[in-house]
C-alpha cells in the first residue's frame with residue numbers, strides 16, 4: 313500500500329515518530345504490526361517490521377534508529393510516499409477481570425501505548441511502567457518511569473520498579489528487550505500471574521511464508537509474524553531465547 | 554503496436570499461460586498470497602518443499618539480511634505431503650493455474666514415496682525435485698553435487714511418476730552443466746536453476762555465525778547474474794526446457810533469464826518484498842514484447858548471442 317507521510321519527527325534520543333496518512337480501510341488491534349519498505353530500490357532489500365503506536369486519521373509508528381533501514385526511514389519527509397504492508401499478526405487481548413499492568417522497555421513501549429489507548433477507550437484501568445536507559449531517551453509523557461542511570465524517575469530497571477505491584481490476579485502486557493522479558497517470565501511464574509508478551513525476530517515476509525521468524529514454543533516452532541508477535545508467556549521456551 | 558502478445562510457453566505436455574511462476578519456499582502453499590494477487594494470472598506456482606513427514610526445521614536465527622539479498626537456513630520446515638494433500642491442495646485447486654509440487658528427501662526411497670503420493674493428485678501439474686539436500690546413505694553429500702546420484706534419482710522417479718519431472722539444480726557445484734546433462738539423460742522433463750548459493754555471515758562481536766545452522770542459502774537480487782550465467786551455460790548443453798530462478802525482481806531480470814535460455818522463470822525472494830511482484834513482471838514482459846515488436850514471447854528464449 314503506497315501511503316503519504318504526514319510528518320516524521322525526532323521525539324527523543326534516536327527515537328522518531330512517523331505519521332502516515334490513514335486511508336479508511338486500515339484498522340488494527342494493539343500489538344499488530346506493519347512491514348515498511350524503507351525505499352523503492354533493492355537496498356536495503358527487506359521490509360522492516362514496526363508495531364502500530366497509534367491509529368487515527370494517521371497510522372503512527374514510533375521507531376528507534378538502530379541501523380541502515382531505520383536511518384533511511386528517519387530521513388523521509390512529509391509528502392514522501394511510503395509502502396506499508398499490514399496490519400499483520402495477532403495483537404494483545406484485553407481482559408476485564410484482571411489487574412492490567414503494562415511493562416515496556418525502550419522502544420518496546422510502542423505497541424503498549426496503543427494498547428493503553430484502547431484500554432482507556434473502554435474506560436478500564438491499567439498501570440504503566442516504562443523503562444529507558446537515560447532521561448534523553450524518554451518518549452512518553454505518562455506512566456511510571458525508570459531509568460537505568462537514574463537520570464529520571466526510579467533508578468534501575470523497569471521490572472524491579474514494577475515487582476511489588478504484580479499479584480496473582482495481574483495480567484501483564486510486555487514488550488522490550490529479551491533479557492527484560494525473560495526476567496518478567498520468571499517473575500510471572502513465581503507470582504502465578506499471566507502475561508502476554510510481544511516478541512521480535514528477524515523476518516523477511518511478515519505473512520507466514522518465509523518461515524524465518526521462528527521461535528521455539530511448547531507447541532513446536534511458532535512464527536513471530538503470523539502466530540504472534542503477541543504470545544502467552546507460558547508457551548515460550550524461555551531457556552531457548 | 555496494440556496487437557496482443559502471446560505469452561504462452563510449453564514445457565513437456567503443459568501449456569503455461571505466461572512464463573512467470575513463483576519459487577518454492579517463497580510462496581507458502583499459495584493460499585497465503587490470495588489477498589495480494591489474483592493467482593489465476595500466474596503461469597503457475599511451486600509450493601513449499603514437501604517431505605514425507607512433517608518437519609519443524611532449524612533452530613533460530615534462521616535468516617539474516619545481506620546487501621540486496623538474504624541468507625536463509627529454514628531447514629525445510631513443512632507440513633508433510635499427507636497434510637498438504639488433505640488440507641492445502643483442496644484450497645488451491647480452484648485456481649486456474651499450474652500447481653507444481655516441490656519435493657525433498659534424504660534418500661531415494663523417500664523421493665519415490667513422495668512422487669507416488671503425488672501421482673494421484675490431479676491438480677498437481679508437475680513435480681520439481683529439490684536435489685540440494687543431503688543423501689544420508691552416502692554420508693550426507695548433497696544429491697545435486699554428483700551427476701551419478703542425480704542420474705539414479707531422476708531415473709528412479711521417472712519410473713514411478715506419470716507427471717513431468719523438473720530437477721532443481723544447486724549452483725554449489727563445480728560443473729552445473731554435467732549435472733544438468735545427467736538429469737536430461739535420465740529422462741528429466743526440465744531442469745530449474747538455481748537454488749540458493751551457500752554462504753555465511755559472522756557476528757564480529759560474538760565471533761559466531763549469525764545463523765544457528767552456521768551456513769545458509771543466499772537469495773535475492775544479488776544472485777541474479779550467477780543464475781543467468783548458469784542458465785545460459787545449461788541452455789546450450791541440454792535439449793530439455795530450462796527454468797530460470799534466482800534474484801528475479803523485475804521484468805528486466807526475468808527477460809534476461811529468458812534471453813539466456815529459460816523457457817519459464819520462477820520468482821522467489823522478491824515475493825517477500827512485494828507480494829504482487831509477479832503480476833508486475835508479467836505486465837512488464839508484455840510491454841517489452843509490444844515495444845520490441847515481438848508477438849510470441851517464446852521467440853526470445855535463448856536469443857542471446859553465443
Ligand SMILES: Cc1cc2nc3c(=O)[nH]c(=O)nc-3n(C[C@H](O)[C@H](O)[C@H](O)COP(=O)(O)OP(=O)(O)OC[C@H]3O[C@@H](n4cnc5c(N)ncnc54)[C@H](O)[C@@H]3O)c2cc1C
Nearest residue numbers: 360361362363375376379380381382422512513514541618
Ligand atoms: C513485530 C515487530 C515489531 C517491532 N516494532 C518496532 C517498533 O515499534 N519500533 C522500533 O523501533 N522497532 C520495532 N521493531 C524492531 C525493528 O523492526 C528493527 O529495529 C528494524 O528492523 C531495524 O532495521 P535497521 O535496518 O535499522 O537495522 P539493521 O540492524 O541494519 O537491520 C538488519 C536486518 O535485521 C533486521 N532486524 C534488526 N533488528 C531487528 C529487531 N529488533 N527485530 C526484528 N528484525 C530486526 C532488520 O529488519 C533487517 O532485516 C519491531 C520488530 C518486530 C519483529
Ligand SMILES: Cc1cc2nc3c(=O)[nH]c(=O)nc-3n(C[C@H](O)[C@H](O)[C@H](O)COP(=O)(O)O)c2cc1C
Nearest residue numbers: 576577578602683747748772773799800801821822
Ligand atoms: C526462505 C526460503 C525458502 C526456500 N525453500 C525452498 C524449498 O523448500 N525448496 C526449494 O527447492 N527451494 C527453496 N528455496 C529456494 C528458492 O526456491 C529459489 O531457488 C532461490 O531462493 C533463488 O531465487 P530468488 O533469489 O528469487 O529467491 C527457498 C528460498 C528461500 C529464500
